[in-house]
Amino acid sequence: MTTTGRRKLLSSVVVGFCAGAVVLALVPLAFVLFFVVSQGIRSVNVSFFTHMPTPVGETGGGMANSIAGTLILSGLAALMAVPVGVISGVYMSEYAGTRFAALVRFAADTLNGVPSIVIGLFAYVVAVLPFRQFSALAGGFALGLMMIPIIARTTEELLLLVPGTMREGALALGATRARAVFSVLLPAALPGIVTGVVLALARIAGETAPLLFTAFNNRFFSTRLNQPISSLTVQVYTYATGPYEDWHRQAWAGALVLVLIVLVCSLLARLATRRLERMHARG
């Protein structure tokens, strides 16, 4: 074979490998989705959302307490992370060139890379140990810590995308910097920031490790913030590692609900981003 022939063959082999890699990555995704849907669909029904877990041995029942718990924990996390994340994001974009902004950015990226189980340990020492009590607040604190860097970085990036002429216009009209940010720049970036918050919520709603020894778990329906609270993820973990067939069914159903949450949020975010892009393209 000529050299050229060999080079062309090698090239096709590599191109083939790359296409193969894509297929190879799709296989586990398809498998996971297939099993979660086919196994989960058998146990997801109305009572799954409205009923409490039944005692071992009794079939039926649902995860109403865990679903409520996940909502409460995510809400607490957002309550803490949205203000902190947005304002530190504003700082990073407004003073983008400064050395301290670079340090804040580094801190945000570092916080984002801290393993979730370590976040859990930290939250345990700070928010559980002093009160000798697992609590929903401690769980929300742990999840909030994970949410802050995501929101901060999203806010920063989106503010930097807002056209400079808008800021200059505001300043030329005599607005202070704070006025320019809060009345002009943030509203312009708001749809994107909301999208970022939705994505961050989807991510932390699926977290288990930070909740294991902060929010812990609760067999009962609880909305008390100073008490342990159940969550979908921790409950799925308990059911999945337990010995009972019926528990496994419930675990699959919980997993299906979790995947649906993630899927719906990412699809919504994607649609919103596309809409934003089109708006920007139109000018």
Next chain:
Amino acid sequence: MPKSRSRSDFLFRIGTGTFGVLLVVLVCAIGVVLARQSVLSVQKFGMNFWRTEIWDPVAGEFGALPFIWGTLYSSVLALLIATPIALGIAVFISELCPAVLRQPLVFITELLAAIPSIVYGLWGIFVLVPAVRAVETSLPDAMRQLPLFSGAPLGLGMLSAALILAIMVIPFISSISREVLKSVPAAQREGAYALGATRFEAIRAALFYARTGIVGAVMLGFGRALGETMAVTMVIGNNPKVSVSLFAPQYTMAAVIANEFAEAADDLYLSALVETGLVLFIITLIINSLSRLLIWSMARRATAAQEPGVAAEGAS
């Protein structure tokens, strides 16, 4: 008027800056708080904590070597599997694929990253582990003699953990590599094609140009793999024994914290677990900072190579 305006700007800077300080303080606080809680264990065991293999909470003996071994071994194995696949995906999406397919493929790989760890774990227990067990039992006896494949074919063990970790880090490595490849100046590829390069040779030129950033992407994947908790805990078998065997049930740092922390009754036990977490924190901190440095320096070089005035966004 100008005076009050500069005053307002100053207050704005201080006000928003406070939240920035908060972020920095939080990161430092994690290190300090964990270090303070692990004093007990550090004083009692010193460096022996990381050199000994016995983990016996009842007897008060804590040696964390099996955990650090399990964490590193599973993560390295996962990267060996994930890196070629992730790079293949990145190259396909950024260099080869038709424009219509690009967005859907990006979305699908993002989805792979978005599925919660606990769902992977559940799937791992009930689908992957039995499949791995079937493969393990069908392995010919001659191969079973090798240390790499010794031990009972349980399914639960290092191989399952490495596979599930690989699936979970592929999207991270591929999306960062894609960003990095995007920042390679078009002139690099055009130059290669102008010299008569085949597709592969042009891709190789782009990959070579982007090598620093790609190493950074792989290291970022490594950082993710080290800290991954739930899915690994559910399939690795949770047995604190150092072994090179892929079939052996082993343990990781994150997994031992997840499994034992809530039940750890005495102070020394808690302290030993917190020390494990502290070291995990430090390792991931170093790996992540290094990888970000690599990606950043690559992005800067690419920006400098482009015509002046064209600001390329850094891959972060």
